[in-house]
Amino acid sequence: MNQQKNIRIALAGNPNSGKTSLFNALTGSHQHVGNYPGVTVEKKEGHFVHEGVRIDLLDLPGTYSLTSFSPEERIARREILDGRFDVVVVVVDSTILQRNLYLLTQVMLAGGNPILCLNMSDEARAMGQRLDLEQMERLLGFPVVETVASRKEGVPLLKDLILRAAESPVKESRLVLGERLDSAIAILSEMLEDSAPGARPPAWLASKMLEADDMTRQWVRKRLPDRLEKVDARAREMREEIEERTGLDVTTFVADRMYGYVAGLLKEVVLQPLRKDARIVSDRLDAVLCHRGLGLVFFLLAMYGLFWLTFSIGDYPMGWIETFFGWAGERISAFWPEGSDSPLRSLLVDGIIGGVGGVVVFLPNIVLLFLGLAFLEDTGYMARAAFLVDRWMHKFGLHGKSFIPMMTGFGCTIPGIMATRTLENERDRLTTMLVLPLISCGARLPIWMLLIPAFFAESYRAPMLWLIYMIGILLAAVLARLLRSTLLKGEDAPFVMELPPYRMPTLKALFQKMGERSWLYLKKAGTIILGISILLWAISYYPRPENLPVDRELAEGKIVVNNAETPENAREIARPGVEVLTTSELEHRREQEEMLQSLAGGIGRLMEPLLKPMGFDWRIGVALIGAFAAKEVFVAQMGIVFALGSEVDEESDTLRERIGASYPPLVGFSLMLFLLIATPCMATVAVTKRESGSWKWALLQFGGLTGIAWMLSVLVYQIGRLAGIGL
Amino acid sequence: MATLESTLTPALEDYLESIYLLVRERKVARVKDIAKARDVKMSSVTTAMKRLAELECIDYSRREYIELTPKGEELARRILARHDILRRFFEEVLQMSPENAEADACSMEHHLSNEGMDKLVRFFEFLGRCEESEHDFLNQFHNCRAVNPEAEICNGQCQHHHGRKHHRKIHTFRNITDLRPGESGVIALVRAKGAVRQRLLDMGFLPRAEVTLERLAPSGDPVWIRAMGFQLSLRRAEAESILLEPVGAIG
Numbered sequence: 001m002n003q004q005k006n007i008r009i010a011l012a013g014n015p016n017s018g019k020t021s022l023f024n025a026l027t028g029s030h031q032h033v034g035n036y037p038g039v040t041v042e043k044k045e046g047h048f049v050h051e052g053v054r055i056d057l058l059d060l061p062g063t064y065s066l067t068s069f070s071p072e073e074r075i076a077r078r079e080i081l082d083g084r085f086d087v088v089v090v091v092v093d094s095t096i097l098q099r100n101l102y103l104l105t106q107v108m109l110a111g112g113n114p115i116l117c118l119n120m121s122d123e124a125r126a127m128g129q130r131l132d133l134e135q136m137e138r139l140l141g142f143p144v145v146e147t148v149a150s151r152k153e154g155v156p157l158l159k160d161l162i163l164r165a166a167e168s169p170v171k172e173s174r175l176v177l178g179e180r181l182d183s184a185i186a187i188l189s190e191m192l193e194d195s196a197p198g199a200r201p202p203a204w205l206a207s208k209m210l211e212a213d214d215m216t217r218q219w220v221r222k223r224l225p226d227r228l229e230k231v232d233a234r235a236r237e238m239r240e241e242i243e244e245r246t247g248l249d250v251t252t253f254v255a256d257r258m259y260g261y262v263a264g265l266l267k268e269v270v271l272q273p274l275r276k277d278a279r280i281v282s283d284r285l286d287a288v289l290c291h292r293g294l295g296l297v298f299f300l301l302a303m304y305g306l307f308w309l310t311f312s313i314g315d316y317p318m319g320w321i322e323t324f325f326g327w328a329g330e331r332i333s334a335f336w337p338e339g340s341d342s343p344l345r346s347l348l349v350d351g352i353i354g355g356v357g358g359v360v361v362f363l364p365n366i367v368l369l370f371l372g373l374a375f376l377e378d379t380g381y382m383a384r385a386a387f388l389v390d391r392w393m394h395k396f397g398l399h400g401k402s403f404i405p406m407m408t409g410f411g412c413t414i415p416g417i418m419a420t421r422t423l424e425n426e427r428d429r430l431t432t433m434l435v436l437p438l439i440s441c442g443a444r445l446p447i448w449m450l451l452i453p454a455f456f457a458e459s460y461r462a463p464m465l466w467l468i469y470m471i472g473i474l475l476a477a478v479l480a481r482l483l484r485s486t487l488l489k490g491e492d493a494p495f496v497m498e499l500p501p502y503r504m505p506t507l508k509a510l511f512q513k514m515g516e517r518s519w520l521y522l523k524k525a526g527t528i529i530l531g532i533s534i535l536l537w538a539i540s541y542y543p544r545p546e547n548l549p550v551d552r553e554l555a556e557g558k559i560v561v562n563n564a565e566t567p568e569n570a571r572e573i574a575r576p577g578v579e580v581l582t583t584s585e586l587e588h589r590r591e592q593e594e595m596l597q598s599l600a601g602g603i604g605r606l607m608e609p610l611l612k613p614m615g616f617d618w619r620i621g622v623a624l625i626g627a628f629a630a631k632e633v634f635v636a637q638m639g640i641v642f643a644l645g646s647e648v649d650e651e652s653d654t655l656r657e658r659i660g661a662s663y664p665p666l667v668g669f670s671l672m673l674f675l676l677i678a679t680p681c682m683a684t685v686a687v688t689k690r691e692s693g694s695w696k697w698a699l700l701q702f703g704g705l706t707g708i709a710w711m712l713s714v715l716v717y718q719i720g721r722l723a724g725i726g727l
Numbered sequence: 728m729a730t731l732e733s734t735l736t737p738a739l740e741d742y743l744e745s746i747y748l749l750v751r752e753r754k755v756a757r758v759k760d761i762a763k764a765r766d767v768k769m770s771s772v773t774t775a776m777k778r779l780a781e782l783e784c785i786d787y788s789r790r791e792y793i794e795l796t797p798k799g800e801e802l803a804r805r806i807l808a809r810h811d812i813l814r815r816f817f818e819e820v821l822q823m824s825p826e827n828a829e830a831d832a833c834s835m836e837h838h839l840s841n842e843g844m845d846k847l848v849r850f851f852e853f854l855g856r857c858e859e860s861e862h863d864f865l866n867q868f869h870n871c872r873a874v875n876p877e878a879e880i881c882n883g884q885c886q887h888h889h890g891r892k893h894h895r896k897i898h899t900f901r902n903i904t905d906l907r908p909g910e911s912g913v914i915a916l917v918r919a920k921g922a923v924r925q926r927l928l929d930m931g932f933l934p935r936a937e938v939t940l941e942r943l944a945p946s947g948d949p950v951w952i953r954a955m956g957f958q959l960s961l962r963r964a965e966a967e968s969i970l971l972e973p974v975g976a977i978g
Binding site: 064065067069070095096097098099102243244245247248249250251252255256259274286290291292293295296383386387388390391392394400494495496497498499500501 | 757758759762769770773774789790791916917921922923924925926927928929930931933934941942943944945946947948949951955956957958959960961962965
């Protein structure tokens with residue numbers, strides 16, 4: 001319709017204010033989720049068209065204020081100050097007006113052109129609150145609108161108001177912070193007046209200079225270097241006077257005045273306050289669910305429910321996906337004649353379908369886990385769970401909310417790492433992410449199932465399995481502590497965690513959250529994983545041997561193929577110097593020799609000097625390369641290198657026997673230790689890269705864990721050998 | 728130290744003493760409380776605080792409350808000891824009324840030289856030792872009708888003063904974790920620093936706000952708090968930094 005320029009708006013609000021629902025209600029499916037560079041904070045952008053005008057929307061991180069203590073706050077603050085938004089929609093939870101409006105005062109001071117969006121207004125009304133909106137608009141000097149984002153109520157009106165507010169921005173803030181503070185701000189503002197482009201609102205700078213805020217001082221030093229000294233001196237003078245007169249520290253004083261403004265405003269506009277007993281249901285629920293004694297029981301039940309959903313229910317679609325990729329592989333193979341040696345066929349079937357299948361097969365787990373997590377988060381239980389277990393997690397330098405990712409790690413590390421998104425603090429999040437691969441995941445279970453019976457007598461098997469899991473958990477705890485006191489050192493993030501009232505989330509919101517995160521996994525992790533799959537495929541496929549020893553021996557008559565069904569029959573043909581193989585045995589022999597001659601085989605052998613101190617040989621080396629693709633691939637790789645074919649599974653007694661005969665139990669233990677700790681699978685590396693926002697952490701995780709695994713395995717093997725245990 | 732003591736005016740010594748007592752009793756000293764204890768205006772207190780901070784006796788960087796430096800604490804302890812000995816001398820030896828003993832101690836403590844003080848202490852100790860010997864000068868002095876017309880035989884009651892509280896009743900600050908689940912309190916001040924402090928201020932944990940301890944986690948940490956119409960959890964260490972107005976001292 002008309003050709004005016006796009007309008008740019010930002011959504012600001014407290015955590016749990018329903019900001020994300022409003023963002024979804026406004027943008028529908030037109031959104032893009034990314035990361036702010038260098039931090040784990042999510043950046044959500046979107047757009048919508050209203051009356052022919054395109055409106056671009058940025059969803060700021062949820063914050064309680066615009067101070068500069070957390071990355072979220074710093075980002076929200078920078079965006080509001082420098083983002084040049086036409087409108088800043090401040091979304092507030094109508095049931096906690098006081099605290100939510102505090103952020104509004106900061107946006108007003110920061111010179112944003114605000115619209116106040118009273119979200120969850122239905123809830124507030126049901127709780128008996130009545131507001132005089134007209135009076136509110138009059139006092140604030142900008143539009144106020146009531147919304148129920150989850151039902152899109154009030155959203156059309158909000159869109160109208162955004163258009164109108166963008167056309168006629170607020171000229172003057174009606175923020176009144178009391179004579180003392182207002183005059184101090186006015187004096188300093190005058191000194192900081194700056195009309196050049198890229199300037200920040202002087203009132204904001206003034207209040208922050210008064211508070212001696214470091215970041216603001218740096219900004220002023222860069223921007224207005226000649227004024228810094230004078231402003232500093234004047235600010236100090238006024239700060240001292242304020243502190244002298246009020247007996248309050250200036251930061252407290254400013255916060256107190258802002259809360260004072262909010263209180264004054266509410267006095268004028270609240271016709272009827274919230275009923276005292278309005279949260280009675282939620283409170284009663286808490287009295288039971290978070291009971292000091294029973295709380296943990298309910299917590300464990302909730303965890304059990306989450307894993308049941310993720311892994312038991314997830315098993316069915318997982319099976320379908322496996323079947324589908326198997327079928328697809330067969331269909332594609334069918335384009336080539338039986339026994340074809342085409343590299344393209346192998347690339348498609350073993351490389352791409354195998355690789356993509358490896359990613360997609362986790363999708364049901366991930367989707368369901370995210371559904372479960374979204375439910376726990378949106379109902380408000382997540383914060384309570386963190387409250388219940390924080391003490392124990394905190395001992396290891398982790399956060400209460402680290403618990404769920406860690407537990408998820410027992411199923412699969414990938415969703416565990418994705419689940420760290422619920423952690424607000426960057427350091428907590430990275431620590432959890434980095435130690436997560438130590439939690440023995442479901443894909444490692446087949447390895448234990450194969451190796452433990454191969455090396456240990458019946459009565460030792462269960463304790464051995466338990467031991468392996470415990471070593472992983474203990475090591476994760478120790479490493480987390482270590483990380484928090486070295487690389488990720490720093491004051492603990494304040495555990496000032498809001499416990500929002502229980503709310504019933506809408507299905508739509510749950511599915512949206514689930515879909516968004518699952519898609520991220522598929523898209524980003526998928527591309528990296530596909531690349532690594534192809535690479536791994538290539539090194540185990542190339543170079544193609546011209547003629548294999550097994551074929552030579554076949555031609556020379558040293559190997560005879562006989563598919564006789566009875567052993568007696570076989571013996572008849574047996575002659576000295578001639579080996580009798582069945583067709584499938586021949587095939588397995590080929591597979592083994594191809595593998596040995598490939599690059600992967602070469603690397604396996606090259607690695608031998610490194611593997612020797614742990615008691616491993618090149619055969620294990622080759623299998624370990626496969627385990628990087630996915631841990632359970634180790635079993636199939638062992639099948640190939642022991643010429644039993646890649647179809648063996650962890651229940652294969654022949655494979656167990658061969659392994660048990662080839663290595664002493666000490667090597668078995670050292671091997672399990674290595675597999676537990678070393679080389680997180682490529683999907684883990686890819687997801688860590690994606691979630692931490694840099695290769696640095698992913699490579700640190702990969703290298704660090706492998707290094708630790710090597711040292712421990714060497715230590716165990718060498719000490720065991722000297723002591724003569726398990727030889 | 729002698730030079731520093733000589734630069735401290737009697738008024739500053741009194742302030743230092745008040746801070747010491749407040750910190751000892753309540754864990755923290757606010758300008759407001761010092762003003763109340765000394766019965767002066769807040770602005771006079773802040774002027775004095777600046778002077779004491781210059782002399783490095785106190786840490787006044789956080790304006791809401793004051794902490795003694797090791798130097799300040801040592802000095803305050805010495806001033807207080809001097810005060811205490813004088814008071815006891817007047818009260819126990821000279822048998823003056825507690826009020827007058829206190830008042831005279833207050834005015835004399837600043838003007839006594841170190842030597843005078845030292846000699847007085849020795850004399851006091853000497854009298855105490857004599858009490859146990861046969862030459863009980865103190866007893867004889869007390870029972871001398873010329874000094875004390877109502878004197879009877881001394882029965883050693885003069886020892887009852889030990890461990891007696893200072894003359895002004897001081898209520899102790901509690902912190903949130905001192906509350907019982909379900910109990911409420913009024914915030915006096917937030918002692919936390921850095922990010923925790925800012926977050927708490929931003930959430931409205933300001934002086935005069937009411938908070939309720941709702942419940943504790945299974946291990947007693949963190950704690951669950953209700954305030955200003957919402958609920959949140961805090962680790963014990965953080966919650967302990969929120970001091971509450973003493974019961975009965977609100978208003």
